[in-house]
Amino acid sequence: MTSLSRDDVAKLAGLARIEMSEEELVNMANEFTVILDAVARVQEVAGADVEATSHPLPLRNIFRPDVVVPSLTPEEALSGAPAQEEQRFRVPQILGEE
C-alpha cells in the first residue's frame, strides 16, 4: 500500500505552485491512499520487456518552411493580460532584491 502524508502533499503543491489550506492538504493525503492503490495496478503487467508508448501516432519531427507569416498584433497578444505597461506584460517581482 502506498500512501502520501500531509507533508508529501504540501511539497507537491509547492512544486505545482498551488497554495493549499491545512484542510485541503489533509483531505488530499487521505484520498491519495485510495487513488494510488488503484493506479499502482499498472505495475502488475508493466514488465521490462514491454515498450513504452507516449503517443498514439508514430510521429517524427514536423517542420515548416521558415517564413514570416502574420501573427497577433501587440494589442491582441496583450488583450487578456491581467496587467500591462508600455506594450508589455506587467508581472510581479520575479528576482529577489539583491
Add this chain to the structure above:
Amino acid sequence: MIRSNATEMAAKLATGEITSVALTQAHLDRISAVDADVHAFLHIDTEGALAQAAAIDAKRAKGEKLSPLAGVPLALKDVMAQKGIPTTCGSKILEGWRPPYDSTVVANLKKNDIVILGKTNMDEFAMGSSTENSAYGPTHNPWDLSRIPGGSGGGSSAALAAFEAPLAIGTDTGGSIRQPAAVTGTVGVKPTYGGVSRYGLVAFSSSLDQAGPCARTVLDAALLHEAISGHDPKDATSINAPVPQVVNAAKSGDVKGMKIGVVKELNGDGYQAGVRARFEESLELLAKAGAEIVEVSAPNFEYALAAYYLIAPSECSSNLARFDAMRYGLRVGDVDGASAESVMNLTREVGFGKEVKRRIILGTYALSSGYYDAYYGSAQKVRTLITQDFIRAFEKADVLVSPTCPTTAFKIGEKANDPLAMYLNDIATIPVNMAGIGGMSLPSGLADEDGLPVGFQIMSPVMKDERMYLVGAALEAALLSKWGAPLLDKAPIMGGAR
C-alpha cells in the same frame, strides 16, 4: 422547427422554406425558455449568431454554393477558443478571457457557414464525467433534471437532448463525447486521434484529447465530422491524409458481411441489467442486418483505467502550468512587493477547483523523480499493451462494440465525493483514447429498470472512421423501425415532468 434533425433543417434551408435567421432565432428562443432549468450554456452569443445567420441567408439569396450544413445552428463546448467570445473551460481561472484567435475547429465551422449559438458547460478543463466539476454549476440531464448529463461535455449533450441546438462540438480525452451522448440519448463521435485539429482546443492531456461531432442522428454527426476534419499545419499531430468517407458510410449503412467484435472484457459484472439487455438487443439487430457477430478478448483493458489516471493527470500537470497569472486569466494577490511565485500560488489556489487540483498533484507525483518509472513509465507500457490488444482484435473483426457506459445517468451529487466511483464511469470508453482509434456512441434504447437512455459504443481502427458510421447507421435504422420514432421523442423534455 427545432424538433427536426440537422439534415432536415439543411434541406429546408436549401429550398428556401426557412431562413437561417428564423432557425437561429427559434433555437435562441428555445434556449431562453429551457436553459434556466438545463443550464447547458455558459455563454449565448445572440448578436453574433444572428449576424452570422443573416450573412448566410444573404449568400444563399445571391445563389452562392453553400456547404451541406450551411445555416444550421451549433453549440460549442467552452474548451474551444473562439475569437472575441468568452472561453472559460468551466474554470474560474479563465473567467472573462476572450481569445484573440479562432481554434481551427471554429475556423472550419465558420468556413462551412455553421452558426455558432454559444458556449456549452463542461467539467473544469474537461476533467470529469458529470459536469459537476464546472465552476459555474452543473448541467442537468433533460431526461431527468435531477440527474447528470454526463461529462465532461454534458453541456453539449444536454443542449442536443433539450432541442436547444441540433449540432454540437465536444472533446473526448477518456470518453467526454461518448459518455454524455450515452446518458442523454444522443450521438457522439470521437474521431481517430489526429483526424480533427487540436489547435485552439485548450489542452488537458495532449496525447489523448480529440475534438469531435455531437448530434441527434448518425448522418448529422457524419456531416459535422467531415466539416471539422482535415490536415492542419498548426497542429503537428494532425494526420496528413484524406478524411475518411464518413458521410457516404452514414448514408449507406450497409453492414452485410461485416465482422463485429464484442469485447468480452467490456460487459458483464458491474454493467447494469438494462444496459446489458439493450446491448444484446442491438447485437441481434445488427446480425439481422447481415453482420457477423464474433467475440474478441482484450485482456489488458482491465488496466486501462489505472493507466489513464496516471497518463492524463501527468500530462495535465504539465499543460496546466501555463495558467500562471502572468499573460492572461485570473491574477490574485498582486499587491506591492508580492513575488511572482506567491501570485501564482494564490491565483491557482483560487482559480482551480478540487478535481483539477487533485489531478495536478497526482500528475506531479507520478512524474517526480523516484516515482516516474513505477507510475508514469508503467502506465505508458500499459498503453502499449492496450494498443496491441486492439491490433489483435481488429484482425478478427472490422469494428469492436460494447456498451458505452456501465450504467445510465446517475443523480447529481451521488458520486461527487468518491473520485474512484466517478472514474469507473469511463471504463469502457478509455481504451479507445489510449490507442488513438475512433469511437462512437449512439442510443440503443431505454433501460427497463429506470427508463433512462443507454449507449452503444462502436470502435474502429485508426483512420477507418467510416466503419463506425456504417455500423451506427445500420443500427440506428433498425432501432428506428423498431421504435417507430426517434428515442428523444420519449424524453420528457420539460413539457411533461418526469
